[in-house]
Amino acid sequence: MATVGRIQAGTTNNVIPEAAELDITMRSLSEDTRERLASGVCNLIEQIPVAHGLQGEVKLKRGYPPTINHAAGAELVAKAAQGLLGTEGYRLMPNPDMASEDFSYLLQRYNGAFAFLGVAPPGTDGKAAPCHSNHMLVDEDAMPIGVAMHAAIVFSSLSGLT
Amino acid sequence: MYEQLLTEAQALQSQTVALRREIHREPELGLDLPKTRAKVLDGLSGLGLEINQSQATTGLVAILRGARPGPNILLRGDMDALPMSEDTGLPFASQTPGHMHACGHDAHTSMLASAAHLLSKHKEDIRGNVLFMFQPGEEGYGGAKIMLDEGLIEAGGKPDSVFALHVAPELPSGIIACRTGPILAAVDTVHGRIVGRGGTARCRITLQIPYPSHVKWCRRYKHWSPDNSAYLSQLWRQLVEYRLARPTM
Numbered sequence: 354m355a356t357v358g359r360i361q362a363g364t365t366n367n368v369i370p371e372a373a374e375l376d377i378t379m380r381s382l383s384e385d386t387r388e389r390l391a392s393g394v395c396n397l398i399e400q401i402p403v404a405h406g407l408q409g410e411v412k413l414k415r416g417y418p419p420t421i422n423h424a425a426g427a428e429l430v431a432k433a434a435q436g437l438l439g440t441e442g443y444r445l446m447p448n449p450d451m452a453s454e455d456f457s458y459l460l461q462r463y464n465g466a467f468a469f470l471g472v473a474p475p476g477t478d479g480k481a482a483p484c485h486s487n488h489m490l491v492d493e494d495a496m497p498i499g500v501a502m503h504a505a506i507v508f509s510s511l512s513g514l515t
Numbered sequence: 516m517y518e519q520l521l522t523e524a525q526a527l528q529s530q531t532v533a534l535r536r537e538i539h540r541e542p543e544l545g546l547d548l549p550k551t552r553a554k555v556l557d558g559l560s561g562l563g564l565e566i567n568q569s570q571a572t573t574g575l576v577a578i579l580r581g582a583r584p585g586p587n588i589l590l591r592g593d594m595d596a597l598p599m600s601e602d603t604g605l606p607f608a609s610q611t612p613g614h615m616h617a618c619g620h621d622a623h624t625s626m627l628a629s630a631a632h633l634l635s636k637h638k639e640d641i642r643g644n645v646l647f648m649f650q651p652g653e654e655g656y657g658g659a660k661i662m663l664d665e666g667l668i669e670a671g672g673k674p675d676s677v678f679a680l681h682v683a684p685e686l687p688s689g690i691i692a693c694r695t696g697p698i699l700a701a702v703d704t705v706h707g708r709i710v711g712r713g714g715t716a717r718c719r720i721t722l723q724i725p726y727p728s729h730v731k732w733c734r735r736y737k738h739w740s741p742d743n744s745a746y747l748s749q750l751w752r753q754l755v756e757y758r759l760a761r762p763t764m
Binding site: 368369370371372373374375376377378379380381382383384387390391394395398406407409410411412413414415416417418419420421422424425426427428429430431433434437438442443444445446447449450451452453454455456457458459460462463464465466467468469470471472473474475477479481482483484485486487488489490491492493494495496497498499500501502503504505506507508510511 | 528585599627640643682693695696705713
């Protein structure tokens, strides 16, 4: 998906500016979609203005690649989480989260998985301030579960925890 | 065994919380986090881990060698904060104006350090090695890529698998959530510039105003998805129609 987050042109009421600018964020979940999105958006910016007798200029800046969990890694996370917390303590995410992470570079090269640990402060009922909020809080009581998850992942991987 | 891990993690809680709050109080940005690294090194001291420090960043990989040979498992915690002010009112809130741990990396780092403590006690039971990767510069600096490219990740042995946990305030406390396949997106940005010929607003006929295509673009493609394969041809048709309908543009 592409979001035009900033549009800007002009300085005052009686001057037609020479140029208008836009800043766009593009989020995608595979390298294939990523390429199509980038070339599609860049083509539109370069070519629509031409149809109006204008010029379009475009600068593409690459961010992090999509974070793709390997099946074996995700299964190991599920097994460790269910072992620690029971079935109710593990949630299979129906959809990806549209944020991004540079752990993706490691998952491009090695097997494994990225997972989330719930840290909703008590009483927030799903409405807690999200990450990157100036009010973001972590329920510290969840941290031992994070610590134990790291250990459970290691034991599940290395010594066939039963 | 699982129950024992939880009990042991619980027993480490006071040090997990203490390290998290120390890091939270002094957030650092980007790839150069000397204070955070010092806290991590201090937190790992006495465990007898091999420590490989990044030259390009303040990251490090601490290695726990198990009693017997086996695979290498990498666990990652990121360490950097965000360039924003904190308004939580916490007693251990950021003391650096304009810096805040608002993405939980303080918790990631302290949980990973406590995991190193927990696993070190089980060294005799470990068949293989655990690589604890403490990484700066996750927030847009590509710290993980830099540590990979400088060879730090494989310096103590190539990882057979890699894992990372990220806190999620929208999920109930203590829940683990995961999935196979894509879990997070790629994010790329485009800066576009539409150039015409500017001038005074009294003689529009001689100017090339950069707005019409611009506004049109945003109105139509504000939330554009490439998954509709017919989209580009449809767009082209719309454009031609637009031109025909306004031959004086």
